[in-house]
Amino acid sequence: MELRHLRYFVAVAEEGNVTRAAEKLGIGQPPLSQQILAFERELGVQLFHRTGHGVVATEAGRVLLVDAKRLLEDAQHAILNAQRAGRGETGHLNLGFTASAAFHPTVRSLIRAYRGAYPGVGLTLSEGSTAQLLAMLEEGRMDLAFLRPGRHSFAGMTLHEVAEEALKAVLPRHHPLAKRRRIPLSGLSEESFVLIPREASPMLHDEIVGACRQAGFEPLAGQQAPQLSSVVSLVAAGFGVSLVPASVSQFHAEGVAYVEIQDANARSKLALASRLADGSAKVSNFLAIARQQWGEPAAPHTTPI
Template identity: 75%
Template sequence: MELRHLRYFMAVAQEGNVTRAAEKLGIGQPPLSQQILALEREMGVQLFRRTGHGVTLTEAGEALLVDARRLLDDAQNAVLHAQRAGRGEAGQLSLGFTASSAFNPVVPAMIRAFRNAYPGVGLTLMEGNTPQLLAQLDEGRLDLAFLRPGTHSFAGVTLYQIADEQMKIVLPIKHPLAKRKRLPLSALAGESFVLIPRRTSPTLHDEIMSACRQAGFEPALGQQAPQLSSVVSLVSAEFGISIVPASVSQIQAEGVVYVDIAGASVRTRLALASREYDTSVKTENFLKMATLAKREQGSRTNITSEYLG
């Protein structure tokens, strides 16, 4: 039995007349009658009683009508589900992010834009540091990841640049330099730095260390913090000072001030990473929505892709 046989059966059952059913289906009446007879022979039961005005369903026909309607609905739903999946409108998307990237407003804007455009796609969010996220991408456990790549190259990864973000100095409010609007990094020589351990955030850690060395001093490493919010809290508790991405300044913790860096520009790079040969429609859709969300955020830098191998 094929689905078309059930469609023929349904048309005759609904019309109660083979000629009208044939017209509805756009086929000839004799071929439709032959198909119905063939279906009855295959099933070994009579489905219709022939009358002078048309046909009526037998008990066997009534039973088949219930299941035929369900089967045809299921078949139609299967087609619709496949079409939605083919357009990237269904399924699951796994998205990774570093703790520092989540502070940049363009990241939640991109996620929000995708969820609004594709509500049928489930989003799984996973936090990790850059090496962890790259490993999960490579293993296929993540589809995309927001991370800070620095100047490193990653084989088999395509990076879409999201932001080139300024860094800021964060000081205890009672620090002698806290009332300054801008400070050169050299003014921090001899200060105790509160940083996230390199194993946790290697890119951000290296960028801060490199900027200080270029300013002519080796940072004195003090208390370590597990994440950026903890860095701000420890600075507030006067464990030392730190340097953070500008977007972290939205953490308005009591007892700290954020100061711009004077002189040489100190920046950190934020990117969206995907596997080089990922052809998933869901991934492509997220990248499209990310581009639109970034434009709406008013960023001056267009999202660009580059292969780093």
């Protein structure tokens, strides 16, 4: 039994006339009559009583009509679902981010825009280090990830530049420089720095150390912290000072002050990574919205930026 047989049967049953059903279906009346007869032989039951004015469904035909309509509706529903999935309107998107990326307003804005445009797509957000996110991307457990690019291997990945933002000093509230609006980075040369370990966030670690070196000093390594919120908390507790991406200053904590850095080299990059070979519609849709949000970005990179 084929779906076309069900469509022919339903049309004849609803019209009560083979000629009118044929016109509705856009086929000839003799071929339709032959198809109905062949369908009856296949099922082994009579579906219609023939009358002088048309046809009337038999008991078997009336029972079949209910199920036939349901089957045709289910088939149409399945087709529409497949088409929506093919357009990236359904399914699931796994999105990763580093702790520092979560604070950036562009990231939040993009996630809101995507959810608004594709409400039928489930979104799972996962936090991790750049190394962890890249491993999950490579294994197919992650679709996209916001990260600080660094010197990792990005073989098989595409990096889309999201933003470059200034670094800010985070100081204990009682620090002599805490009430200043802007300070030279060299003013922290004698301070102990609370830093995220390089293995946890190579790019951010290197950007902080590199900015200090550009300012003429090597930062004094003090207490280490596993993530940026911990960095801020340890600074508040008096363990030292640190540098964080400017967007992190939205994280308000008792006992700390965020101060702008005068040095032009004190900056941090943020990127969106995807698999180079991933042509899925849901990823393409996310990237398309990203381009709308940010304007056309620079050409994607396939090497570290």
